[in-house]
Amino acid sequence: MPAKPSARTARRSGAAPASAELRERILSATRELLQESRFDTLSVADILTAAEVSRASFYFYFPSKQAVLGELVREAVTQGQEAAQPWIDGRQDPVAALRAGVREGARLWSANAGVLMAIVESWGSDEDLRALWLEQMDLFTDAAVARIRSDPHVLRRLGDADVRAVAASLTWMGERLYYLAAAGVPPFDDEETLVEVLTDAWTSILYGRRDPAQLSEARPTVGDDTGSATRDRRSS
Amino acid sequence: MPAKPSARTARRSGAAPASAELRERILSATRELLQESRFDTLSVADILTAAEVSRASFYFYFPSKQAVLGELVREAVTQGQEAAQPWIDGRQDPVAALRAGVREGARLWSANAGVLMAIVESWGSDEDLRALWLEQMDLFTDAAVARIRSDPHVLRRLGDADVRAVAASLTWMGERLYYLAAAGVPPFDDEETLVEVLTDAWTSILYGRRDPAQLSEARPTVGDDTGSATRDRRSS
DNA sequence: CCATGACCATACACACTGTCCGGATAGCGC
DNA sequence: GCGCTATCCGGACAGTGTGTATGGTCATGG
Known part of the structure; x- marks a missing residue:
């Protein structure tokens, strides 16, 4: 069966075949593909096509x-470490810093949703990915x-509990x-809800209180519950 | 190429070819295989061998x-619903009931670890499993x-937070x-640690306090942290 | 001007899934 | 005992993936 020997010869013309340029193309293509496909349904062939790279090059x-991945x-995760900094070095009000960190985390996740969902879904089935994610x-x-x-208040509250746990x-x-x-x-598909609930959980556990400040923030009535539906992303 | 027509003929002799007997064999075999292999590395052929069932029968x-799965x-999950009952109907001390439920959950999980790990790792990649797990x-x-x-105390504490969230x-x-x-x-591989931390989290969030009772329970000094290692089950 | 390195097309070995078909066999009515 | 039928089997096949191996092409640089 004769394959079409069509136009696949317009690439080398590009500017610099700088050493690892293909590598970059592979990375970007995969990143983009992950925004609309799940990692496990993504075949190497798909990446090859999207990156306009040969199978041989890919495996090189x-x-x-x-x-x-x-x-x-x-x-993606390098950026995440930074988002947590403000709370970590603890120069600000802990709860405020926490909330800011949580929100930043949410932004980061939606910016890299494809990649992060992929790792979360795959670290169970690949030794290297597992080590990476656990790390x-x-x-x-x-x-x-x-x-x-470093926070005596929290330490006292936690009592004899296993801090690391x-x-x-x-x-x-x-x-x-x-x-x-x-x-x-749902209900986590709403960023506001997500941030609130996560922050509340953290502060409840560590500081034993919900953040009073949140009440002052403009937040429309929640109109909660009655939501058992199962809506999926991937449909946007 | 003559296949060995050997001893595969000692089954029909068994008692009842009662209608869905093979079905049961498939179920059991899979359940057992899942105790030592991950679901995604498990091929249908493996199940066929273990259940001593033909491919055709399997797909029937x-x-x-x-x-x-x-x-x-x-x-497996049906049993889980019951574990939560004591806390749900709220006739006992909530925290105690909660702790008991959490512990029961831990037991249940380790009894059905294979199956439950499998669903958690797979619901992202199969429509039906996803619906099942989300449900x-x-x-x-x-x-x-x-x-x-039904608990005014908790309701008050939660304030305007989204209850369902x-x-x-x-x-x-x-x-x-x-x-x-x-x-x-780690550190969740230790049941005691798991139960403590989960119960604490729930009670902190809902009741705003850690359970004082836990301190009286015989629990050896934790000797916590300094554990960043990554030990895996599957090696037992 | 040709050697070299970067890249490509192709094809292959192997593994898995899901479907299909021609039997074999045991129980059952007769 | 005799054929029927439900049940199950072995085996083959198409389709799809992965990872490897082979031989060819093209621009550059010595």
Whole structure:
């Protein structure tokens, strides 16, 4: 069966074949594809087409599509570490800093929804991705632990509880809620709701109170519950 | 190429070829296989071998291996609904009931670790499984919402927060932590730690206090933190 | 002017899924 | 005992993926 030997010869003409240019193309293409497809339904062939790269080249730069995802995750997550900083170094009001961090996290997640959803869905099935993701979660946990340890008020409140376990819980609760938000699962698909509930949870657990400040923020009546539906992202 | 026409003829001899007997064999075999393999690395062929069933028969009873998982999940999750009952109908001390429910949940998860890990890892990639799991989580959420609504103390404390969102957060935090425990991710791989931290989180958020009772329970010094390692189940 | 390195097309070995078909066999009515 | 039918089996096949291997093309630079 004769394949069409059509126009696939207009590339080398481009400016610089700078060493790892194809590598970049692969990365970008994958990142974009992930915005509309799930990682596991994405075939290498799809990436090849989108990046206009040959199979051989792909496997020259990456050992597998999982490796590509790993790279993208590292990129995305680096920014995340920074979002948490304000709360970590604890120069501001903790609750305010926390809320700001949570909101920043939400922004970050929606900006990189494709990549982050992909890693969350895939770290269970690939050794390298698993190590990568667990390491990232550990970093957040470490930061939270440090912050908690440096706050006598929180320490007292926590009593004899396992500080690291508490910190890890908070980290993973965040991971899950952000993921659900990105996946369009109600009620987390609404950013405002997400931020409120996450912040409340963190402050309740650590500081034993809900943030009074939130009441002053302009937030329309919630009109909550009665929502058992299952709406999905991917339909936009 | 002559295949060995060997001993595959010792089954029909068995007692009753009662209608859906093969179906049962498939279910059990899969359940057992899931205790040592991940769902996505499990091929239909593996199930066929384990259940001593032909490919044709398999596809007669189930449209796909996902459907098998769905069935197993329904079985496992039904028990879960009951575990939550004591807290739901709220005749006992809420915190005590909560703690008991959380512990029961932990037991349930470790008893059905294979199946439950499988659904958690797979609901993102299959329409039916997704609907099934989201429905289950919604059921738990509904129950929590009802319980919260019927408790003026909690209601007051929650203020204008979105009740359903809070309930959903608690549900999903549980899902994630139980999963991590089953997956052997520290510090949740220790049941005691898991139960404590989950109960504390729920009570902190809902009742604004940690349970004083827990201090009286015999619980050895935690010797917490300094654990960033990544140990995996599947190695037992 | 040709060697080299970057890249491509193609095709292959292997694995898995889901479908289809020609039997084999056991129980059952007769 | 005899054929019927429901049930189940082995095996083959098409379709789709992945990862590897082979040989060819083209621009550049020595």
